[in-house]
Amino acid sequence: MKDVHMPNDVELITIPGNWNFDYRYFAGETASRFFAELKNSRRIMGTRCGKCRRLLVPARTFCEACYVETVSWEPVGEEGTLEVFTIVAAAFPGMPPPPFVIGYVTLDGADTSIANFIKGVDLSDIHAAGKSLLSRPRVRTVFSAEVQGRITDFHFELI
Amino acid sequence: MSRRAAVVGVGQTQYRRRHSGRNTAELVREAVTAALTDAQMDLDAIGLVVGGVAPDALAGIDHVDMGSIARPGIPYFRVNTGGATGSSAFLAGLTWIAAGRCDAVLVVAVERMGHAVTAPKVFNSIFDPIYERDISLSTLSMVALRATMMIQKYGYTLEQWAHLAARNSELSLLNDTLESPRRFSAGDVLSSGVISWPIHKLEIGPVSEGACAMVIAAENRVGSRPAAWIRGASGLSDTYEMGSRISRAEGALVDVVTLRRCAAQAYRDAGVVDPAKEVDMVEIHAACASSESMGYAPLGICAPADGPRFLDSIVDGTARIAVNPSAGAQAANPVSATAMIRIAECALQIRGRAGRRQVDGIRLAVATGQGGATQFSTAVVLGAEPS
Amino acid sequence: MNARPVYLHGAATSVGWGDSRRSLTDMIFATVTDALRQSDAHMDAVDSVVIAAHDLIDGRSLSSMVTAPAAGSYLKDEMRVDEDGLVAASFAAARIEAGEARLSVVAAWGRASEGAPDSVSRVGFDPAFEKPLGLQELDISAVRLSAWLARYGDPGDSRAAATAARSMRAGRSPRALRVPSRDSVLAYPLRQAEGPKWADIVVAMIIGAAPSPVRVGGVGHATDLPRPGERDLVGMPALRQSAEMALRGSARGIDSIDLFEIDGMTLVEEALALESLGLAAPGHAFEHYALAENVNRAGGSAAAWCYPAMGLMRLAECFHQLSGTAGATQLDTAPRRAMAIGSSPLGAQTHTAVVLERA
Incomplete structure (x- = not known):
């Protein structure tokens, strides 16, 4: 817009704003039991789909692939395989201080993988650490000293 | 498709980090006016406007489209499929024409992510709040998780992606929709720092604002207008659960089953038998070099195991197919619009209106879109002839 | 060209409040599964999934990423509209x-x-000119009503009568929320009972090409000016235009419609719609609403309300009435043709109208 009445040096205004809304996410019976098992029994449970027979971990109310309710609860092993991972090396607001490792682990007995932090990895050299984790290493579930019924009650460590 | 249709108009603003000098409606108006001019049409010829805006939180205004894209007197609705929003809006407009509900559709996508002071926080809040948000996942870590699997499974190297990123940065200098293209070398990429291993800072598309608009017309409205005919168009969704997709019978996580399947469908509709031989150009929607390379095999332009070699042929200029001549989303990635821009770029190339980035002889082009947890895929095949 | 006819096969609605036994995705899965059962259909035969969801309502910044699979999107052609x-x-x-x-x-x-939709609605206003005033969606209803009152004067008892009729119909509906939920703060001149009954709502319908007793007769969409202050808030022209377009599609006049299910956030929109449609004489919206047995039989927003489920809930009510499955709200003579009207946020800037008819 070019207008003789408009000065060329008009100051462009930015208006501050925020975007905070409070929610209470209902975890529902299935995830609530999954978290209760973490907290009370320190074990990771999956639910099995009666159609494709996969043991889904973490526990799901229904199988997204078959679109049927899952039929049974079963615990999985404490050890598993680190399938894919990333090492977050830059700082982002609201995130833990870098570097840290996130990965998906297939626990023994499970047919799907679960996301969590991978701790205890030597991250002094990010590239060396990355290359070493490409071998799909075995990991073990480690529970926090204080559990509160959240996914962060446990993490994985290299065996 | 039951009714033939073509892209007859394309309009884009410049893409830049922040459009501080213009509000959203002004950005949209620029793109829309350009698209209508290109199509030689007035707004009153338009029977539907489809808006594309991805997460509202990026603009910090809920329903930012209502005050900027929606036009009084014309049916309007908005689609939102994350990164695929722009191509989903295109598919939705095409459906309206195919249904015979109208003869000309305006599809418009706009991105105001420059408003978001803490965009990474927004990108974390897309994840499942019950099982995964606490793990500090982000859109970038999703890309990086896949990249580690591409190294494991197909042997890609960080150096190859750095070279691809550098090659795209070189191309970006020719794209006049980019206000400040960045040129860098593979060495610059590798020394730019790791954001989320194996992803380096410089291979990630920048925060970008801007608007893209396209006019789609049914065959009876195309007339003598320069047209990019829509030969095939398909979309497919997948489970959210990345942990269920790592290695299933349909294909591994990085084989992008949804993209492979909807590309195959679009090729069938287009009568394309061997895309590696028939397709002249692809615009792959990928914000990072590694995710660009994840798109090659699903599009059928190389065999899965040949991915790394195909990447090398793009970098050394020997690939038969023009891959992302616009420089792709790595040069500008306005989230809401980015997948529409991929289609727009194909249409511009086919219509011979791509300016300095024009590639000779583009007769058949494919554009992809990816959204959500790489779970929404679209493929659109455009051709110089209707069939 | 002749478009293929579209038939409705079944509908399911779940209405509740804060049921912590179910996650959002659990609710969606259960309701879509119920709709499939009502339709004698199986997910394997479904080749399209279309959902309406809003990120801020769902508290998931890209809702469909997490929620669409619960509606059956797995390896299917799924589209999410960020609309009613x-x-x-x-x-x-x-x-x-x-x-x-x-x-x-x-x-x-x-x-x-799960969230705070009133607060969410505040960020839909223009950050430079409107948001600083602290407006929320319901305030547009209040402004709409005050404009109507200024034009036609106090309607006497008819507002209270309309409110009572609405509440009686909601009380009869099997698809109404019967427990206390959350009250919004309503601005003058709105009265508390004219507001929405906030609820947790999932609506699912199965539609297809195979013939069934109920089909789509016509569809209409219309768009109003963007800023509420620029609009004819009383006349709601986009509502009328959407209805006219849907009627043109069905090649019949409005007299042929036996039932109207109209979404409005408050009684005000529901009642003023009747003037916009020409069913009530100007200035007689509330009177007509109170007496009409064929308008919002299920109690409108007094029964249950949460954006963006409402237009589909109105369509489901039409479907139930046409197929004789509405339960306690069933019209004595099952209607042959019904119209559902839905609207979008910020004072109903867009409207959608769908005519259903018995095949």
Whole structure:
């Protein structure tokens, strides 16, 4: 817009704003039991789909692939395989201080993988650490000293 | 498709980090006016406007489209499929024409992510709040998780992606929709720092604002207008659960089953038998070099195991197919619009209106879109002839 | 060209408040599964999923990423409109008209107990000119009512009568929320009982190309000016235009419609719609609303309300009435033709109208 009445040096205004809304996410019976098992029994449970027979971990109310309710609860092993991972090396607001490792682990007995932090990895050299984790290493579930019924009650460590 | 249709108009603003000098409606108006001019049409010829805006939180205004894209007197609705929003809006407009509900559709996508002071926080809040948000996942870590699997499974190297990123940065200098293209070398990429291993800072598309608009017309409205005919168009969704997709019978996580399947469908509709031989150009929607390379095999332009070699042929200029001549989303990635821009770029190339980035002889082009947890895929095949 | 006819096969609605036994995705899965059961359909035969969901209502910044699979999107052609649920139904119908799909899930939801939709509505206003005033969606209803009152004067007892009729109908509906939920703060001149009954709502419908007793007769969409202050808030021209377009599609006049299910956030929109449609004389909206047995039989927003599920909920009510499955709200003579009207946020800037008819 070019207008003789408009000065060329008009100051462009930015208006501050925020975007905070409070929610209470209902975890529902299935995830609530999954978290209760973490907290009370320190074990990771999956639910099995009666159609494709996969043991889904973490526990799901229904199988997204078959679109049927899952039929049974079963615990999985404490050890598993680190399938894919990333090492977050830059700082982002609201995130833990870098570097840290996130990965998906297939626990023994499970047919799907679960996301969590991978701790205890030597991250002094990010590239060396990355290359070493490409071998799909075995990991073990480690529970926090204080559990509160959240996914962060446990993490994985290299065996 | 039951009714033939073509892209007859394309309009884009410049893409830049922040459009501080213009509000959203002004950005949209620029793109829309350009698209209508290109199509030689007035707004009153338009029977539907489809808006594309991805997460509202990026603009910090809920329903930012209502005050900027929606036009009084014309049916309007908005689609939102994350990164695929722009191509989903295109598919939705095409459906309206195919249904015979109208003869000309305006599809418009706009991105105001420059408003978001803490965009990474927004990108974390897309994840499942019950099982995964606490793990500090982000859109970038999703890309990086896949990249580690591409190294494991197909042997890609960080150096190859750095070279691809550098090659795209070189191309970006020719794209006049980019206000400040960045040129860098593979060495610059590798020394730019790791954001989320194996992803380096410089291979990630920048925060970008801007608007893209396209006019789609049914065959009876195309007339003598320069047209990019829509030969095939398909979309497919997948489970959210990345942990269920790592290695299933349909294909591994990085084989992008949804993209492979909807590309195959679009090729069938287009009568394309061997895309590696028939397709002249692809615009792959990928914000990072590694995710660009994840798109090659699903599009059928190389065999899965040949991915790394195909990447090398793009970098050394020997690939038969023009891959992302616009420089792709790595040069500008306005989230809401980015997948529409991929289609727009194909249409511009086919219509011979791509300016300095024009590639000779583009007769058949494919554009992809990816959204959500790489779970929404679209493929659109455009051709110089209707069939 | 002749579009393929579109038929409705079944509908399911779940209405609740803060049921912590179910996650949002659990609710969606259960309701879509119920709709499939009502339709004698199986997910394997579904080739299209269209959902209406809003990120801020769902508290998931890209809602469909997490929620669409619960509606059956797995390896299917799924589209999410960020709009009222009736837009999703219209779009799913377009896919069938186009021959792109044969059987589609349509689903829409809003879980008011999980978030704070009143606060969310405040960020839909323009940050430079409107948001600083602290407006919320319901304030547009209040302004609409005050404009109507200024034009026509106090309607006497008819407002209270309309409110009572609405509440009586909601009380009869099997698809109404019967427990306390959350009250919004309503601005003058709105009265508390004219407001919405906030609820957790999931609506799912199955529509397809295969013949069934109820089909889509016509679809209409219309758009108003963007800024509420620029609009004819009383006349709601976009509502009328959407209805006219839907009627043109069905090649019949408004007199042929036996039942109207109209979404409005408050009684005000529901009643003023009757003037906009020409069913009530100007200035007689509330009177007409109180007496009409064929308008919002299920109690409108007094029964349950949460954006963006409402247009689809109105369509489901029409479907139930046409197929004789409405329960306690069933019209004595099952209607042959019904119209559902849905609207979008910020004072109903867009409207969608769908005419259903017995095949």
